[in-house]
Amino acid sequence: MNSTDWISGGLFLAIGIGLIASGSAFPAGVGGLPGAGFFPQAIGAVMAMLACALVVTRRKKDASDSIQMGNARQVAGAAGLLFVYLLLWGQGLFILRTAVFLILTLRFLGQRWWPATACSAALTAFAYLAFDTALNVSLD
Amino acid sequence: MIPEILAGLSAVLDWQVLAFLVAGVCMGAVFGSLPGLTATMGVAILTPLTFWVSAEQGLAMLLGIYCGAIPAGGIPAILINVPGTPASIATSWDGYALTRKGQAGLALGINALASAAGQLTSIVFLAFLAFPIASFALQFGPAEYFGLALLGISLMAGVSGKHVLKGMLAGMLGLALALVGLDPMTAYPRYTFGMSEFLDGISFVPVMIGLFGLGEVLVQISERHTASGVQAATIGRILPKAAEYKSMIGSTFGGATVGTMVGAIPAAGGDIGSVIAWEQARRAAPDKAEFGKGSLRGLAASCSGCNAAIGGAMTTMLTLGIPGDAVSAVLIGALLIHGIQPGPLLFANNQSFVFSIVFLLIFASVLIMAIGILCAKPLAKILKVPAPWLWGGIVLFGTVGAYALNHAVVDLWAMYAAGVAGFLFRKARIPLGPLVLGLILGPMMESNLRRALILSRGDWTSMLTRPILLVFLTATLLALLWPLIRRAFGSSASNHRPSLDA
Amino acid sequence: MLGCCLFAAGCASTEGPYPSxxxxxxxxxxxxxxxxxxxxxxxxxxxxxxxxxxxxxxxxxxxxxxxxxxxxxxxxxxxxxxxxxxxxxxxxxxxxxxxxxxxxxxxxxxxxxAPALVVGSDSPWQTFEEFVSAATANPGQIVMANSGIGSIWHFNILLMEQGTGARFTHLPYGGSTPALVSVIGGHADAAVAGVGEVVSHVEAGKLRALAVFDANRSSVLSEVPTSHELGYPVGAxxxxxxxxxxxxxxxxxxxxxxxxxxxxxxxxxxxxxxxxxxxxxxxxxxxxxxxxxxxxxxxxxxxxxxxxxxxx
CATH class of the missing domain: 3.40.190.150 (Bordetella uptake gene, domain 1)
Known part of the structure; x- marks a missing residue:
């Protein structure tokens, strides 16, 4: 049951149907011209058809077709840290929050304290100098 | 003619002009190689600085930025699978595959060589065929743009590798995401959920950074300590061998021709040009199966295609005064400030200035080749640093780059969502190339089909009388039906010939 | 010593004379x-x-x-x-x-x-009056490119329709440049865009300006009549x-x-x-x-x- 074809087929079918349904709510075209809902419905219809084709033709006993998540815990942790970092965007000093975020991420990925700190400091400083100082993109 | 050529040459053979050109190329390389900073942004930000220098000096700097940024965008695409500019998306397909094989040096070398070759070829087109190309570009009405977009979208199947159905679905998802925002014809808000941040649609560059940058990092983290996650740390040689040069000649010049034509068409630039160049090279190649897995031909075609778009865009700009892409729109503004009006009158009244531009573009292509080859080794050293450091750097620069574009926090979340989606898609073996194609081409396809229908008063069939559109429609049908035709005739040469690139 | 300097700098940045x-x-x-x-x-x-x-x-x-x-x-x-x-x-x-x-x-x-009304250089209309009477006599026949629904130049087209009785088929583009390009390429008949955006194409002979929607003549299109002179005081x-x-x-x-x-x-x-x-x-x-x-x-x-x- 862990077939990627099966899961993605179902997901795309749902999106396709959603597009068709939402497209009918948009104002219709005037004078025989397609309106705002024409393309959403057309894309939705093609997507639903392709999704059905994917589900029907899926290779049932293909071992390589199953999802291999690998280090799922590390991926979730890294993505979670980035989520918190983006949530805190604009709070406090850019240099500070960025360095802390990078140090925590690198530590989490198994780096020792001092290389993690050194690398984070270098990256943060470089990003700040390149964007804030040289290009006037205010990051704080 | 000859005196004008010499006058144009002597105007740029000035050490100050050349110094501005070198400075421009170097600055362009920085803008191009950092994802989120685009060539357009670099030229626009530095335009005011050119008020206080001569027209030649200012133009040298701005053209340098333009020419330097495009091949530099290929560097992160090759080394870390993150395209530096939208034009280098196709470069990442074969370029990063070569890096995984331990041939990063060769990929960077080809990037420099093919980019320069593509640009030089497009300059030859500019010098000899400027007016025919320009009048071809002017014939592009809504119906023709629709045909071009449709042809681009039909390439989705070609860039999907062996997961064709999933690739088409991803492409449809890209088209659907491109619907977000004000409807281009009626200004009715679609899928904006009442947020004014979404009125102009989802920004493309943050999504690109997320899909390729963050998504790639998450995949690499998940594959750590497994067999498929071993980082290829060898760089290898930079310059191709004689036989490899020979194998790439056809796709390089084919890519340059396609790139010049697409670049000349207003509002279509290197991003579309390089994808079409890559696909036509794949179709012409004896080793189709290698494309996307580290084909030198594919890499050469995409690199040469995106740089040739520069010459194409400059052709339209110089002959018609119409921007061929976003960067040349800014360049026109910069030239106006110096009292130089691009357009047919410039060709008639100030030929020597046109030749100055041609020579600046030639010098710039030599510079990008030299700088690209000299810097390949040191740049590729980035692969030697511990993987987590690289990941931290990609995530940090991707985030800051996504923000720098519009100073919008919503772009950061678009990048994050695209990153997570990119990770899941890779895991589900859903190809990302078609999704990006859909995002780029969706608005072009929809708005131009609807414009064409306004012009034909709602009559779908009358569009079919337009010759350029018919060519595009035929090519689209062939692209979609080609796999079936080939299967029907039963001979696929691709698997039997020994492949050079393997 | 360093602390003092930093403190002084800190004070200056908050309390010094504007702008600090x-x-x-x-x-x-x-x-x-x-x-x-x-x-x-x-x-x-x-x-x-x-x-x-x-x-x-x-x-x-x-x-x-x-x-x-x-x-x-x-x-x-x-x-x-x-x-x-x-x-x-x-x-x-x-x-x-x-x-x-x-x-x-x-x-x-x-x-x-100011906005300017332009047509292609080989279009049949030589003057604003000819253009308006053609658009009034054949409503919807003339294709008018605009720089986007809700943009300032689009409003000028609507104001022109309101003020003159002309009726156009509207062709929306995402900005002035593509709208003007479609007129130059002969895909649309006319467009309204800023004087500065059209002047180069007018000088190059690719477009013809029929009117500038303003009270006073434009300095760069000085030979083009204004809408006020023509009796239609429209224009934004x-x-x-x-x-x-x-x-x-x-x-x-x-x-x-x-x-x-x-x-x-x-x-x-x-x-x-x-x-x-x-x-x-x-x-x-x-x-x-x-x-x-x-x-x-x-x-x-x-x-x-x-x-x-x-x-x-």
Whole structure:
């Protein structure tokens, strides 16, 4: 049951149907011209058809077709840290929050304290100098 | 003619002009190689600085930025699978595959060589065929743009590798995401959920950074300590061998021709040009199966295609005064400030200035080749640093780059969502190339089909009388039906010939 | 010792005379367009009299509504200001953001651009009258390209329809350049865009200007009649000014207005206006307020009518 074809087929079918349904709510075209809902419905219809084709033709006993998540815990942790970092965007000093975020991420990925700190400091400083100082993109 | 050529040459053979050109190329390389900073942004930000220098000096700097940024965008695409500019998306397909094989040096070398070759070829087109190309570009009405977009979208199947159905679905998802925002014809808000941040649609560059940058990092983290996650740390040689040069000649010049034509068409630039160049090279190649897995031909075609778009865009700009892409729109503004009006009158009244531009573009292509080859080794050293450091750097620069574009926090979340989606898609073996194609081409396809229908008063069939559109429609049908035709005739040469690139 | 220095520097940055640090100028459009050029040139010309760097930051989106709302939400200390184009008087009527000129501190106006009606150089209409009578006699026959539904040039087309009785088939594009290109390429019959955007194509013989929608003749298209001369006093110009968050201290507004006025008087500014076909026009705080509020009133009155006329 862990077939990627099966899961993605179902997901795309749902999106396709959603597009068709939402497209009918948009104002219709005037004078025989397609309106705002024409393309959403057309894309939705093609997507639903392709999704059905994917589900029907899926290779049932293909071992390589199953999802291999690998280090799922590390991926979730890294993505979670980035989520918190983006949530805190604009709070406090850019240099500070960025360095802390990078140090925590690198530590989490198994780096020792001092290389993690050194690398984070270098990256943060470089990003700040390149964007804030040289290009006037205010990051704080 | 000859005196004008010499006058144009002597105007740029000035050490100050050349110094501005070198400075421009170097600055362009920085803008191009950092994802989120685009060539357009670099030229626009530095335009005011050119008020206080001569027209030649200012133009040298701005053209340098333009020419330097495009091949530099290929560097992160090759080394870390993150395209530096939208034009280098196709470069990442074969370029990063070569890096995984331990041939990063060769990929960077080809990037420099093919980019320069593509640009030089497009300059030859500019010098000899400027007016025919320009009048071809002017014939592009809504119906023709629709045909071009449709042809681009039909390439989705070609860039999907062996997961064709999933690739088409991803492409449809890209088209659907491109619907977000004000409807281009009626200004009715679609899928904006009442947020004014979404009125102009989802920004493309943050999504690109997320899909390729963050998504790639998450995949690499998940594959750590497994067999498929071993980082290829060898760089290898930079310059191709004689036989490899020979194998790439056809796709390089084919890519340059396609790139010049697409670049000349207003509002279509290197991003579309390089994808079409890559696909036509794949179709012409004896080793189709290698494309996307580290084909030198594919890499050469995409690199040469995106740089040739520069010459194409400059052709339209110089002959018609119409921007061929976003960067040349800014360049026109910069030239106006110096009292130089691009357009047919410039060709008639100030030929020597046109030749100055041609020579600046030639010098710039030599510079990008030299700088690209000299810097390949040191740049590729980035692969030697511990993987987590690289990941931290990609995530940090991707985030800051996504923000720098519009100073919008919503772009950061678009990048994050695209990153997570990119990770899941890779895991589900859903190809990302078609999704990006859909995002780029969706608005072009929809708005131009609807414009064409306004012009034909709602009559779908009358569009079919337009010759350029018919060519595009035929090519689209062939692209979609080609796999079936080939299967029907039963001979696929691709698997039997020994492949050079393997 | 170091601590003292840092302390002193810290004090200076908060309590020193204005301005003691860089001023951010938020531009509502992407790099490279007219708004961006006006802002960057004005910023670099005004810097020396302000005595602090003025740094431009682009925040495009929703016809500028995102940038206007952003600036309005910043502290009114004069360190964040914005570029104020005509859209600041329009976005409320379009429903993009609840903000208008009366909600912010206007600083000054620096330029104005009138709209021009252009047709292809090989089109049959030589004069505005011929064009209007053709469009009135055959409603919907003439294809009029516009720079986007809800853009200022699109409103000028609707105002022209309202004022002259002409009826067009509208062909929307995402900006003035593609709209003009479609006229040059013969795909659309006519377009309305800023004088500065059409002048180069008119001079190159690719487009013919039939009218400028203004009371006075344009300096760059001086041989083209104005709509007022032709008996149709229609037209809504685009303009460029600067504003800060509502409630900015009057002395800081005056200080910035003076700096922009000095910049306005330079040869560089005159040259930019000449090259871009803009009318250099300075209005101080009071003049700009009067002008912008009148504009806001005009659009609040006209847009619902125009949109009703246009709608299905």
């Amino acid at each position: 640090k860089e001023i951010k100028l938020i531009v509502q459009a992407a790099p490279g367009g007219t708004s961006d050029t006006v802002s960057r040139v004005m910023a670099s010309l005004a810097e020396s009299s302000v005595g602090a760097p003025i740094v431009c930051e682009n925040k495009p989106g929703a016809s500028g509504a995102l940038a206007f709302s952003y600036v309005a939400r910043r502290p009114a200390d004069g360190y964040t200001i914005g570029h104020a184009p005509v859209e600041i008087a329009i976005v409320r009527s379009l429903g993009y953001a609840d903000i208008g000129p009366s909600d912010v501190s206007l600083i000054c106006l620096v330029s104005k651009t 110009p685009a303009w460029s000014g600067f504003f800060g968050p509502g409630g900015m201290p009057a002395d800081r507004v005056a200080m910035l207005a003076d700096a922009f006025e000095t910049a306005f008087g330079t040869e560089e500014w005159a040259k930019l206006c000449r090259e871009r076909g803009m009318e250099a026009l300075y209005l101080d705080k009071d003049g700009f307020e009067e002008f912008a509020l009148a504009q806001q009133e005009f659009f609040e009155r006209e847009i619902p009518q125009l949109v009703r006329m246009e709608g299905p």
